[in-house]
Amino acid sequence: LKVRPGKPTFAAVVGGRLVVGLPGFPLSQMMIFNVLVRPILAKLLGYGEPRATVRATLAEKVLGYLGATRLVPVVLKGDSGSYVAYPLSYKSGSTSVLQIADGFVMVKDSVSFLGEGAEVEVYRLHTKKLADLVAIGSHDYLLSEVFRELSRSFTVKYVPVGSLAGLEAVAKGVADVGGVHVLDVESGEYNVPVLRRLGYGGRVALIVGYVREVGLIVAKGNPKGITSIRDLLREDVVFVNRTRYSGTRVLVDAYLEKLARELGTNFEELTSRIRGYYMEARTHSGVALSILSGRADVGVALRYVAVKYGLDFIPLAYERFDVAVNLKSLEKAEVKALIEYLRSDRFRELVERYPGYRLIERSGELVL
Structure with missing residues (x-):
């Protein structure tokens, strides 16, 4: 056919x-x-x-x-x-x-x-009732666990598409909420400046979330002796990248832009020298599996993923992970339940079980 x-x-x-x-x-x-x-x-x-x-x-x-x-x-x-x-x-x-x-x-x-x-x-494809809460945004293990907890009371549809695509979906009202972690290179801050630059300020609010440690992940024992982003330029190193419009890809490109300036070249020339720059994984787990299978030597992912899959981890940064929420969805009982959960002692206990995650002083606060 x-x-x-x-x-x-x-x-x-x-x-x-x-x-x-x-x-x-x-x-x-x-x-x-x-x-x-x-x-x-x-x-x-x-x-x-x-x-x-x-x-x-x-x-x-x-x-x-x-x-x-x-x-x-x-x-x-x-x-x-x-x-x-x-x-x-x-x-x-x-x-x-x-x-x-x-x-x-x-x-x-x-x-x-x-x-x-x-x-x-x-x-x-089915006749089931549609989800009470639709979440479209960045892929995150802790947020997935939060949604599993909340799904005891109502149905949640969680669609991981990356931070920028998720922000757009939330702004359009296609999603009620979505995880986001996008670095604003000029200010060095996460999420809030990006929200304003994209013109979503009047349609989207942020629930302050937590920070996650991100870095280079490599095979156990680090057989290639990788220590920094600069090692991606080595001919014997194969890199696996994240998809465009993901927060991790924005972070990777920010590091590569900085490296290009240090070496006196441009971004396009630099990335053309990186084996695997255009080989993309949709999730942090995808990066880990590419390394475990031998398709790649190194990628950028969370410390949590390195621990989960028994890989070595070279720290790069802590990134702030927030939850974007459509302003019209703020009155939904399911969104209120999410905010309440993120402010709860139960959530604090949950964070402690995730290596590389930690709360910040404003966790659970609503930023309009």
Whole structure:
């Protein structure tokens, strides 16, 4: 079939019997099943239209594939009166997106793109109630644990996309909250200056969070003898970077900009000398696994990750991790519960169990 993902899909009649072949990856399989197999089964069994769909507004531009229908998984936010669909980026074999997605959008083969704000039909992957709290932002282990604790009382949808993409989602109201840790290079401060520079001040507030120790992580015993960012320029060293728009990528590039000035060169020339600069991992765990598998020698990640995966750690900095919140969501009971939790003794006890994390004096304070 001319569909992506799901190109291996086929349908045929063999010996008078219908035979359907589905793609092997779980997300592709589920979407194709809903598009092709479920309607056929419903018709054969005499049922009505089996596909649950809702109309929604697209939160971001989505590209199509000329000559092939594209299926795009989305997260839904809203109620029966108004829905917003947030498109998810993913790799073909991803299973985590299948757990996150509420449905998918079909981009016809004759359409090159659907613009932000376009009205689309979303095919639901499940009939469960939508999440009470939608969090889109930076990936963080402690925040994930906080959401697991809160999910005992209400449902939470946590979509890790990076700090800058998360800030945009929160500002648009697509997300209620999102983790953020973006260094403002000029001031040396985190988050607040970036929020104002992007013009989100009237739409987004910050809940002061905590600090995390970040550094270079390498294999146990540090076989390449790596000691600093400068070692990324060595020909025998392979680096694994983080994705664009992530807070860690902003920090990495700030260090490389500084190194370029010290060496009397420019950023582009410097990064062209780093083996693996364009090899990206979506999460801190992805960086660790790249090193454990031998694909890379070094990456930038949290001390917590180094401890978790038995890797060596070379400290670089402490970064402040806050929670951005849409001003309209401040009145939601779920957001109030999050703020209350971040101010609780229970949270303080939780932080102590995470190596490389620590609270600061203003933790839990709301900054408008």
